[in-house]
Amino acid sequence: MYCSSCGSAITTGLSYCNRCGAELSTRVAKKKSSEDKDSFAEALVWSIVAVSVGGLALLIGLMALMKNELHFANGMIVIVSILSFVLLLGAEGTLVWFLLSTQRRTRSREKEAVEITQPEGPATKELGEPQQPMLGEPAASVTEHTTRTLEPLYRERNNS
Numbered sequence: 001m002y003c004s005s006c007g008s009a010i011t012t013g014l015s016y017c018n019r020c021g022a023e024l025s026t027r028v029a030k031k032k033s034s035e036d037k038d039s040f041a042e043a044l045v046w047s048i049v050a051v052s053v054g055g056l057a058l059l060i061g062l063m064a065l066m067k068n069e070l071h072f073a074n075g076m077i078v079i080v081s082i083l084s085f086v087l088l089l090g091a092e093g094t095l096v097w098f099l100l101s102t103q104r105r106t107r108s109r110e111k112e113a114v115e116i117t118q119p120e121g122p123a124t125k126e127l128g129e130p131q132q133p134m135l136g137e138p139a140a141s142v143t144e145h146t147t148r149t150l151e152p153l154y155r156e157r158n159n160s
Contacts (some may be wrong), residue, residue, distance in 0.1 A: 044099045047094060055088040 003010050005022035015024055063081055068074040072080075
């Protein structure tokens with residue numbers, strides 16, 4: 001594995017790069033959060049299946065009860081069955097809509113996170129094109145304007 005900031009090789013399990021100090025644990029956090037989102041989406045799918053199967057079983061049981069025990073007319077059984085089926089479809093539609101909106105939100109968040117975390121330019125710090133040296137005056141010495149000669153003072157002391 002390589003550091004995304006400086007490009008040096010790093011050992012797995014580290015949270016910071018040994019060379020440049022860049023944080024590496026964001027990748028692990030993103031993986032865990034995506035796993036949580038995947039498990040939530042899977043739970044929604046299983047709830048859709050459970051409502052479908054359970055609702056149809058309940059609807060068939062209700063039709064059998066109305067026919068055999070309560071001796072309803074066939075027209076009344078059909079009307080109650082259609083209304084119950086529409087209610088079941090509404091519940092299914094709500095769960096599917098919730099699943100799709102959750103998936104859409106996670107995709108947009110992942111897209112924003114990728115746009116934020118990916119730096120512009122190269123992934124590693126490389127040297128760019130060499131620049132032409134600018135010719136100018138050479139830099140003055142640090143001691144050029146600060147050093148004074150102490151001879152006049154020394155001469156005055158020796159004369160007195």
